[in-house]
Amino acid sequence: MRQLSPSSKIVFLSLYNSPDVVQGALSTGALGYVHKTDARSELLPAVDAVLRGRQFVSSSLKDYEFTNTAGEKAPHRHEVQFYSDDAVFLDTFARFIAVALKAGDAAIAVVAESHRDGLVLRLKTLGVDVDAATQQGTYIQLDAADKLSTFMVNDMPDAARFFEGFSNSIQSASKAARARHPRVAICGEGVALLWAEGKREAAIRIEQLCNDLAKTHKVDILCAYPFSLHVQEDEDAFRSICGEHSAVYSQ
Known part of the structure; x- marks a missing residue:
């Protein structure tokens, strides 16, 4: 085969x-x-x-240790979703998180306040016990604006602060995961908030830092931008964003 x-x-x-x-x-x-x-x-x-x-x-x-001697390795996964409305956004993020949690991995969601409650409800419809996952530490939900404030300096992300903050969250979530070799699914819309403020260079820089993060941590990353930001109209910036991702989706 x-x-x-x-x-x-x-x-x-x-x-x-x-x-x-x-x-x-x-x-x-x-x-x-x-x-x-x-x-x-x-x-x-x-x-x-x-x-x-x-x-x-x-x-x-689960009591046995197995290896893949054919040398298969997990691919570098840093994807982006361009979405038409909140329903698409919530469905995409909820499925991404649910798959990770049901596989025994962990998940971190960095979302705007306007999406927080909706995401929790959507996760529950997918059979995720959000309260239990939160208490166990396998699911961490962060406010996007608050998270940005921890590493943005002079309208640009500070790499050291970015890595320190996310590394701490990843380590915490990974320790709580049930999988033998856990990964952490990270989905966020902080880049969209920056884009909406006209800070396009900062958004692209964060995408680059996410790729660096994926090289040193067992993470899968999903970003999202709404169509309403008209990202595609700036061809150079749009090409830069797509170039930083392993897969691009539009719905």
Whole structure:
């Protein structure tokens, strides 16, 4: 299969739960292995996790340590969503967070006050126990304007303050996560707030710092800009933003 389609993401669904069989399957280059008795609750989370580039093995096999000897590595994931309305924004952020939490990872949401309550409600409709996740420390919700104030200096982000603040939050969330090798999903709209204030250079610089953050931490990052900012009309800036992301979505 690898020879026919090297870029395919593979999840095994099997009746066998022998550690040797599981390790053999993962050694072929698969990132996921789901025992059939766990399929009802774990197959979809497994597919989501593998699409994100991380390994998923059924919880019934959690007492064993497995490695991917084929050398698969989690991809650098820093994506951007250009959205038409709040419904799209909330759906996109909620799905991003829910996938991480259901996979045993952690999530940090940096959102404007106007979106905070709506995001919580949307997460609950996806089956996320937001209160429990918050208490456990696997879900951290921060105010975007407040977060910006911690590292912006003279209308530009200070790299040292940026890394210190996010590193502390990432470490805290990662320690609380249930996954054996946890990742932290970070979604934010602080860059959109800066863009709305005319601070385009600052927004682009933050996107660059996010890429640097992804090189040193196990994180997946999702940014968002509303269509109402007309980001696409500034071709050079729009090209710069898209160039800093591994994937660009528009809805």
